[in-house]
Amino acid sequence: MARKRKTDHDSAVAGALDLFWRRGYHGASTRELEQETGLTRFTLQTTYGGKEKFFLKTLDTYLDNAETRHFPDPDTYSLDDLANWIRGIASDERMPKIEDAGCLAFNSISSFDRSDPEVNARIERYLTTLEGRFVAILNRARSQGAVHAEVDPVSGAKLLIGLLLGLHTIMKARTSDQFPLRYAEAAAGLIEGWKNR
């Protein structure tokens, strides 16, 4: 009934993910998107509704994947797991390609002002989900007596959010290769200091 597309949806999104990572939303032109995704500007308009709509689709896909595969598991993570998770972000590839271009959700906080509700909603999703994971992990650790009495899970989760966002910023700043590692080690040490002894 209709002509087939040269590039299927999934691989187009995959290509876009990579490009938006490297160039950022504003830095990625629609011409580049054509090349990297295999889509045409025409298809970008007609079936996705333009550059921004397509970006939102890409961001949604990223978040789905991150929540499923890269966020800390609220049902199983111990404090040690959490500490190692932080270490892993600075060292290699916990979030995909983080060492090159960071987390796409974090990048969205940086590169958009808050004028677009659609983008804001994704940022909110990112932060609240992450915070929920942290709270769950701290609460469980607490109920198992694995954490100091003074550590409040809600405050602790907020600290963890900030420590994570700080890590992303440090990695983006790239003043040295050592800084992210040292910082992550310090953050991990902080978490481990919450354990009951």
Add this chain to the structure above:
Amino acid sequence: MARKRKTDHDSAVAGALDLFWRRGYHGASTRELEQETGLTRFTLQTTYGGKEKFFLKTLDTYLDNAETRHFPDPDTYSLDDLANWIRGIASDERMPKIEDAGCLAFNSISSFDRSDPEVNARIERYLTTLEGRFVAILNRARSQGAVHAEVDPVSGAKLLIGLLLGLHTIMKARTSDQFPLRYAEAAAGLIEGWKNR
């Protein structure tokens, strides 16, 4: 010998500071710069060498001011002062206009990739100066016996950098008015927890 400029250097920089805050470097066009600074695009070219050079001048001015007036004082700050300094950033105007548009140096980390050595140098200046202040404060507190033996000043300073950058990111994310306050409180509590009891 020569015609006088409509706008002097200092007030031009002040106007530019405000504009770059609100719009970011890439978002501030040279036409807007004309309006907000009183400079003409001609003067921007001839005496400052273009938009980017002028931005760097503005950023330098900002950093000078921040170091003199807004960074924590390494000679006098106690841990309590440091905790309150963090609280102040989230609450009002520790760094100028931070509640509107954040810190210009932080924004530079976010909105530039690392391809420009001139910008990188400013970012490095920002982070190393800040880290030096933190180390100095922690070391002095330590030598006065005001801090736990387990707290390492070097690691602690890195944590503080991350906590601060995290706070800026949280403020930029603007998911709620409460989040920055709560987060800053948690960070301040962490610092206060370093005190000897």
Add this chain to the structure above:
DNA sequence: GCCTTTTCTATCCATGTGGATAGTAATAAG
């Protein structure tokens, strides 16, 4: 009062942007 120097005004320019459109090619239902 002229002259040199610098800024100002007013265009002009090349480039890149996201998007629109018209005509063509492919694809599957009938």
Add this chain to the structure above:
DNA sequence: CTTATTACTATCCACATGGATAGAAAAGGC
């Protein structure tokens, strides 16, 4: 095979950008 539907190719467009340039205007030295 015809036809409807969708995607592809190739332009075209309006707009905004940073920057360049030429001539007028100010301002102080002589």
